[in-house]
Amino acid sequence: MAKAIRTTCAYCGVGCGIRAAVTGARSVEILGDPDHPANRGRLCSKGTHLGETVGLQGRLLYPMIAGRRVSWDKALDLVARRFKETIARHGPGSVAFYVSGQLLTEDYYVANKLMKGFIGSANIDTNSRLCMSSAVAGHMRAFGEDVVPATYEDLDAADLFVLVGSNTAWCHPIVYQRIRARCEAGAKLVVIDPRRTETAEEADLHLAIRPGSDVALMNGLLQYCRETGIVDEAYLGAHVAVPADFWDRLGEGNDLWSAARICDVAAADLRHFYELFAATPRTVTLFSQGINQSTAGTDQVNAITNLHLATGRIGKPGAAPFSITGQPNAMGGREVGGLASTLAAHRDFAAESRASVQRFWAAPTMAEKPGLKAVDMFRAVGEGRIKALWVMATNPAVSMPDANRVREALGGCPFVVVSDVVEKTDTTAFAHVRLPAAAWGEKDGTVTNSDRTISRQRALFPLPGEARPDWWIVKEVARRMGWKTAFAYDRPADIWREHCRLSTYENEGARRFALPGAAQGGNAAYDAMLPFRWGGDRPFADGRFSTEDGRARLISVAQKPLADPLAKWPLTLNTGRYRDQWHSMTRTGLAPKLARHREEPLVEMHPSDGARHGLSNGALARVDTPQGESLYRVAYCEGQRAGELFVPIHWTDRTASGGRTGLLPRPLVDPVSGQPGFKRTPASIALV
Numbered sequence: 001m002a003k004a005i006r007t008t009c010a011y012c013g014v015g016c017g018i019r020a021a022v023t024g025a026r027s028v029e030i031l032g033d034p035d036h037p038a039n040r041g042r043l044c045s046k047g048t049h050l051g052e053t054v055g056l057q058g059r060l061l062y063p064m065i066a067g068r069r070v071s072w073d074k075a076l077d078l079v080a081r082r083f084k085e086t087i088a089r090h091g092p093g094s095v096a097f098y099v100s101g102q103l104l105t106e107d108y109y110v111a112n113k114l115m116k117g118f119i120g121s122a123n124i125d126t127n128s129r130l131c132m133s134s135a136v137a138g139h140m141r142a143f144g145e146d147v148v149p150a151t152y153e154d155l156d157a158a159d160l161f162v163l164v165g166s167n168t169a170w171c172h173p174i175v176y177q178r179i180r181a182r183c184e185a186g187a188k189l190v191v192i193d194p195r196r197t198e199t200a201e202e203a204d205l206h207l208a209i210r211p212g213s214d215v216a217l218m219n220g221l222l223q224y225c226r227e228t229g230i231v232d233e234a235y236l237g238a239h240v241a242v243p244a245d246f247w248d249r250l251g252e253g254n255d256l257w258s259a260a261r262i263c264d265v266a267a268a269d270l271r272h273f274y275e276l277f278a279a280t281p282r283t284v285t286l287f288s289q290g291i292n293q294s295t296a297g298t299d300q301v302n303a304i305t306n307l308h309l310a311t312g313r314i315g316k317p318g319a320a321p322f323s324i325t326g327q328p329n330a331m332g333g334r335e336v337g338g339l340a341s342t343l344a345a346h347r348d349f350a351a352e353s354r355a356s357v358q359r360f361w362a363a364p365t366m367a368e369k370p371g372l373k374a375v376d377m378f379r380a381v382g383e384g385r386i387k388a389l390w391v392m393a394t395n396p397a398v399s400m401p402d403a404n405r406v407r408e409a410l411g412g413c414p415f416v417v418v419s420d421v422v423e424k425t426d427t428t429a430f431a432h433v434r435l436p437a438a439a440w441g442e443k444d445g446t447v448t449n450s451d452r453t454i455s456r457q458r459a460l461f462p463l464p465g466e467a468r469p470d471w472w473i474v475k476e477v478a479r480r481m482g483w484k485t486a487f488a489y490d491r492p493a494d495i496w497r498e499h500c501r502l503s504t505y506e507n508e509g510a511r512r513f514a515l516p517g518a519a520q521g522g523n524a525a526y527d528a529m530l531p532f533r534w535g536g537d538r539p540f541a542d543g544r545f546s547t548e549d550g551r552a553r554l555i556s557v558a559q560k561p562l563a564d565p566l567a568k569w570p571l572t573l574n575t576g577r578y579r580d581q582w583h584s585m586t587r588t589g590l591a592p593k594l595a596r597h598r599e600e601p602l603v604e605m606h607p608s609d610g611a612r613h614g615l616s617n618g619a620l621a622r623v624d625t626p627q628g629e630s631l632y633r634v635a636y637c638e639g640q641r642a643g644e645l646f647v648p649i650h651w652t653d654r655t656a657s658g659g660r661t662g663l664l665p666r667p668l669v670d671p672v673s674g675q676p677g678f679k680r681t682p683a684s685i686a687l688v
């Protein structure tokens with residue numbers, strides 16, 4: 001076997017280490033890295049079949065303007081000129097970047113620096129907004145900073161796992177294997193999910209709650225803990241600020257019976273969960289899109305952080321709330337300010353932070369305030385307020401909610417640039433300029449996984465055609481816009497070192513943001529970098545949080561009323577992933593073995609709903625929502641709650657004539673985080 005190169009899986013936020021042995025011009029053998037702390041040699045089906053996805057089929061290999069191949073110089077000159085002209089004529093707020101959790105940290109850093117420090121706008125947002133921005137907002141409110149206060153080692157120490165809105169067995173399989181191993185040693189597993197998923201099938205207790213009732217469930221549990229003396233008054237007294245009316249407000253309508261009624265579960269089952277939680281100090285609560293992708297996502301996150309803070313189950317082995325991220329580098333993007341609402345190095349837009357970052361960058365025009373978040377950004381494109389848009393490594397024409405309106409917006413935008421590895425995506429169809437980006441296996445840089453472990457992605461193959469890394473493309477545009485010195489990067493290590501220096505620049509008080517000095521070595525150190533955890537192994541172990549007074553915060557959150565179904569929309573639509581597919585299948589769609597698991601998009605529904613709507617198992621049906629319609633094959637599913645539908649997110653115009661799920665959700669967002677509420681869309685269904 002050829003010498004193995006240590007790299008990191010391209011897919012989810014588990015961030016598994018890989019040993020990749022190149023066996024030919026475009027072929028590679030993939031094995032799990034036994035020395036990587038995230039996976040210890042294991043890989044799931046997607047990671048195992050990565051080698052089948054590295055061919056050049058469908059790749060964008062040359063810059064293109066209006067569908068014709070051009071030189072890099074011509075394409076870059078045009079992008080720089082059009083952005084400069086637009087800014088000169090309409091101001092910095094008239095341009096935007098929409099980027100991706102697929103970018104490496106170095107790519108993210110350069111794009112963020114160009115937009116926020118040099119163009120002078122914060123109109124750079126990321127598809128991570130669709131994934132975990134409510135977790136970010138919840139962490140900020142509770143802890144004073146965006147830190148995930150858990151690690152994978154906590155999974156090895158927990159006695160109770162509470163999985164909320166997460167089909168972990170399918171979506172984070174290696175994390176799930178670790179949970180199962182602990183359960184085989186006696187730990188308990190509770191799954192809170194409207195669907196009886198594969199994860200729920202194996203749980204000690206499954207609470208199939210009504211979608212959107214999570215706050216009622218968690219508030220009821222906190223009230224139960226208070227009544228049964230489980231609240232850790234000493235911890236609260238020493239480390240947590242509790243609003244004066246917090247307990248009074250919690251006491252109103254959050255008894256077990258009320259919670260059971262709102263959640264639509266048996267009170268006996270809810271009591272079982274509450275008793276289990278109360279009796280088990282070493283509890284890890286893992287949450288994912290069922291919590292985050294909600295118009296009450298931030299409140300739902302804080303209902304969970306409240307529980308852990310109030311019971312002192314944080315900063316200790318096997319006790320923490322744990323946001324498990326979707327994408328491979330959502331966390332790295334958070335570190336370098338890839339969200340419109342943050343600056344680099346986890347700083348905010350306070351005058352002092354802005355001035356400091358501006359000094360460090362020697363930036364001419366610093367963004368003064370947060371920029372447009374994803375849904376607002378595409379609305380601004382549609383309304384003509386954004387006149388030049390650069391989309392990097394993502395496919396918003398499919399993945400944004402209300403995708404029909406996003407397509408109309410892209411179609412009407414005067415100047416759209418798309419840098420991508422794929423020649424024809426639903427979004428590149430709207431691009432005036434297409435720029436060929438380097439893919440996994442060709443690019444070099446770092447990613448940060450869900451438990452803050454930073455790992456290297458390494459190139460396995462030479463760059464094909466004229467593809468270039470994203471950081472290179474952005475810096476070449478920046479240099480053509482006139483900022484040569486500030487973007488004089490020759491390789492990703494140059495950017496990494498700058499990012500490390502910024503993490504400590506005028507930031508001596510930062511305990512967790514700082515990247516270690518050892519990480520700032522020369523090129524050889526960067527090339528040899530081993531996985532290491534950013535932010536320490538156990539944040540908050542000392543009970544000090546990053547608020548001004550050092551105390552965490554309990555946040556009063558109340559369950560929002562859940563509207564009853566309307567006659568026109570008698571069903572509730574939820575969305576999610578399949579085990580063996582990733583996003584819009586541009587990569588996993590290349591691996592035939594992965595298609596075998598689910599060959600077409602299904603609408604899962606309870607058999608009683610099928611009978612009620614005249615739909616037999618296997619029938620072709622049209623799902624309608626206020627936003628759009630799409631076709632699916634009906635799959636009867638006993639694990640589906642009556643009155644609710646489930647559809648996958650992966651299929652697109654390119655991959656099927658149906659299953660275009662992005663057309664269906666409403667563009668409603670959480671008011672704090674701006675994350676779209678993909679779940680709970682009113683829907684109807686009919687035979688085609």
Ligand code: SF4
Binds near residue numbers: 045047
């Ligand atoms: Fe890749 Fe995620 Fe599977 Fe690990 S769990 S191999 S990171 S897809």
